[in-house]
Amino acid sequence: MPAFVTRSWDRMQLTPFCLMLTCLRVHPDRAQFFRYDNVTLSCQDARAPDSSGWTVRRETVEGGVRRCSSGWGVTSSGSTCVIRTTYPTDSGLYWCESEDGERSNGVNITITDRAVILESPGLPVPEASAVSLRCRADSNSTGHVFSFYRDGRHIGSSSTAALSIGSAARSHQGLYTCSVRGAASAGSWLHVEGASGATDARPLSRAATALPPSAAAPLSTSNATSPPAASACVTSVIRLSCYLVVGPLYLLSTVVLGLTCRNRKKDQGAVDRTGSTVVVEVVV
Numbered sequence: 001m002p003a004f005v006t007r008s009w010d011r012m013q014l015t016p017f018c019l020m021l022t023c024l025r026v027h028p029d030r031a032q033f034f035r036y037d038n039v040t041l042s043c044q045d046a047r048a049p050d051s052s053g054w055t056v057r058r059e060t061v062e063g064g065v066r067r068c069s070s071g072w073g074v075t076s077s078g079s080t081c082v083i084r085t086t087y088p089t090d091s092g093l094y095w096c097e098s099e100d101g102e103r104s105n106g107v108n109i110t111i112t113d114r115a116v117i118l119e120s121p122g123l124p125v126p127e128a129s130a131v132s133l134r135c136r137a138d139s140n141s142t143g144h145v146f147s148f149y150r151d152g153r154h155i156g157s158s159s160t161a162a163l164s165i166g167s168a169a170r171s172h173q174g175l176y177t178c179s180v181r182g183a184a185s186a187g188s189w190l191h192v193e194g195a196s197g198a199t200d201a202r203p204l205s206r207a208a209t210a211l212p213p214s215a216a217a218p219l220s221t222s223n224a225t226s227p228p229a230a231s232a233c234v235t236s237v238i239r240l241s242c243y244l245v246v247g248p249l250y251l252l253s254t255v256v257l258g259l260t261c262r263n264r265k266k267d268q269g270a271v272d273r274t275g276s277t278v279v280v281e282v283v284v
Contacts, residue, residue, distance in 0.1 A: 022046065023104045023123070024056065024096045031188045032110045032117040034138055037086045041068075043079040043096035043104065053099045056081035060092035067097075086111045108189070115139070115183040120176055124191035131165040135178035135185065144181055150174045168192050
């Protein structure tokens with residue numbers, strides 16, 4: 001298992017994922033927030049310094065797909081949207097969209113009433129970069145031990161509520177949670193971007209880098225992850241293969257059974273005709 005080092009810090013490290021893309025930036029840079037927190041979402045377009053023509057949109061379970069200022073958030077300076085007071089109903093997928101219909105990366109944001117949240121990057125982090133995670137409680141937790149988990153397995157503890165990954169690798173990718181005083185946070189997925197710029201996709205609820213589809217299924221705010229898309233494809237192929245093998249066999253057995261029944265009926269008819277023959281003996 002890769003080594004983890006704990007240290008204290010004041011500010012979430014910014015990932016360079018957005019340097020080459022039009023993307024959504026979240027401030028503070030994390031994916032989880034407490035109820036009543038303040039969140040700022042900004043569209044950054046490398047081709048346009050002022051990012052004009054881009055608006056922040058979101059998809060939530062209750063509200064569906066809506067742009068900023070249409071029942072949620074307040075637009076400031078065009079491409080920036082501010083949610084002054086967050087609620088659990090604000091949990092969902094957020095992205096930027098241009099006037100031409102172009103879409104940026106998507107970021108899953110969770111607003112929770114839990115006593116603990118995990119502060120982790122909302123965007124993918126490059127391989128070999130330093131990543132900081134922080135377990136934050138809604139009340140004073142000085143003197144307590146904070147535990148961190150990846151995919152349900154304990155990976156480290158800290159009295160400073162912080163966990164640092166010195167050099168991110170694909171093996172660090174997964175669903176992270178933390179706990180303190182018996183209270184656990186919701187899960188946040190950490191994506192590690194490879195040298196080619198590609199990230200391993202997650203099902204969840206939707207991956208943080210996945211573009212929101214035009215007709216998306218309702219989002220789930222549960223902590224469970226979905227199986228990778230590749231697994232679904234393999235399952236589909238297996239089912240299709242079964243259908244291709246079983247289908248012809250079923251059809252062949254049906255034809256053979258039909259022919260057998262027909263032959264039996266013919267034989268039975270012949271027997272009936274033979275049995276009903278009347279022999280007349282004429283006596284002279």
